[in-house]
Amino acid sequence: MINAVYQQAAQEVRQSRSDGRTKAESLLEEAVFNIDVVERGKSVHNMNYSQELLSVSLDKIEEALLLAGSSYKPDRTSFRPQNAQNACLSCHSGIEEIKSPVFGLSFPHKSHVLIQNLACATCHSNAKKHGEFIGSKSTCAACHHKDAKKDCASCHETQKIFYQGGTLADMKIPKDIMAEAETDCAACHLNKQKQVVRPGADSCVECHGEESYRKKFQEWRDSIKTLAQNLRAALGDARKAALTDEQKSQASAVQSALTAIEQDGSLGIHNHAFMEDFLTRALKKIKSLGTPSNNEQTDLH
Ligand code: HEC
Numbered sequence: 293m294i295n296a297v298y299q300q301a302a303q304e305v306r307q308s309r310s311d312g313r314t315k316a317e318s319l320l321e322e323a324v325f326n327i328d329v330v331e332r333g334k335s336v337h338n339m340n341y342s343q344e345l346l347s348v349s350l351d352k353i354e355e356a357l358l359l360a361g362s363s364y365k366p367d368r369t370s371f372r373p374q375n376a377q378n379a380c381l382s383c384h385s386g387i388e389e390i391k392s393p394v395f396g397l398s399f400p401h402k403s404h405v406l407i408q409n410l411a412c413a414t415c416h417s418n419a420k421k422h423g424e425f426i427g428s429k430s431t432c433a434a435c436h437h438k439d440a441k442k443d444c445a446s447c448h449e450t451q452k453i454f455y456q457g458g459t460l461a462d463m464k465i466p467k468d469i470m471a472e473a474e475t476d477c478a479a480c481h482l483n484k485q486k487q488v489v490r491p492g493a494d495s496c497v498e499c500h501g502e503e504s505y506r507k508k509f510q511e512w513r514d515s516i517k518t519l520a521q522n523l524r525a526a527l528g529d530a531r532k533a534a535l536t537d538e539q540k541s542q543a544s545a546v547q548s549a550l551t552a553i554e555q556d557g558s559l560g561i562h563n564h565a566f567m568e569d570f571l572t573r574a575l576k577k578i579k580s581l582g583t584p585s586n587n588e589q590t591d592l593h
Pocket residue numbers: 376379380381382383384412413416417418422423424425
């Protein structure tokens with residue numbers, strides 16, 4: 293947010309023919325230095341101090357705009373820390389240094405509560421349970437997808453590996469058949485307005501030109517959903533059984549792989565052939581761990 297204001301101000305100053313332009317440029321340099329300090333967290337471990345630095349930066353930007361004779365006025369109200377936010381910070385000072393795991397990502401509070409100035413209430417509620425996380429993937433995507441031109445894979449590594457092939461959680465994943473045919477992420481995920489969407493069965497039918505792909509879409513997703521559920525249940529049973537260390541490490545490898553498949557979130561669309569094959573084999577293996585005596589019997593006969 294403050295970066296956007298800075299960009300706009302820098303442009304105004306660059307275009308200015310006023311005598312104050314040189315002074316304006318040096319004020320902008322000071323402002324950007326402060327913003328940078330906050331962003332990088334250099335010696336800033338205190339939210340109030342960081343807010344102050346950003347506020348000083350804004351003063352400098354405003355002064356620079358005045359010197360440059362620009363009519364652009366940043367909206368200051370959107371930078372004022374909300375009272376409710378301060379109430380949270382009285383107990384949670386230091387939250388800006390905390391990164392929290394969510395949706396398979398490491399979520400940095402700093403860029404969001406300091407630089408973006410998001411209210412805590414965007415993502416947390418006290419209604420049911422103190423501090424409950426109420427954000428959703430679409431809360432995040434609303435901002436992160438503003439620049440849909442950016443390479444999807446720069447933020448969606450998991451999906452990229454399932455689709456394009458590679459190694460993830462000890463799985464060797466071959467390239468998906470549609471990726472082989474050079475269908476890219478955008479072909480399924482961008483609508484006509486170039487917005488990122490969650491594609492439904494219509495997208496399959498549209499590109500393949502056959503109504504039967506509607507059924508295929510459903511079948512693929514049902515099969516992966518069922519396999520994943522069964523595997524989760526089998527892992528639960530295995531955890532209760534007495535396993536050798538070797539078996540425990542097999543189970544935990546399968547658990548990591550399952551987590552990656554769940555985090556992919558496409559229920560098999562990104563690589564149905566691989567996911568179905570992997571889950572089927574993993575299920576067989578984990579079920580056999582639950583009944584160790586079987587192995588001994590097969591050995592005896
Ligand atoms: C009076 C002090 C106080 C205030 C004010 C306060 N909290 Fe907390 N909060 C706590 C304590 C204590 C914990 C538990 C810390 C722990 O278990 O490590 C906590 C935990 C949390 C957690 C973690 C919950 C979890 O399940 O792990 C979140 C998120 C949170 N608070 C958000 C907020 C938000 C948002 C506000 C403002 C609306 C707020 N808090 C105001 C004291 C406070």
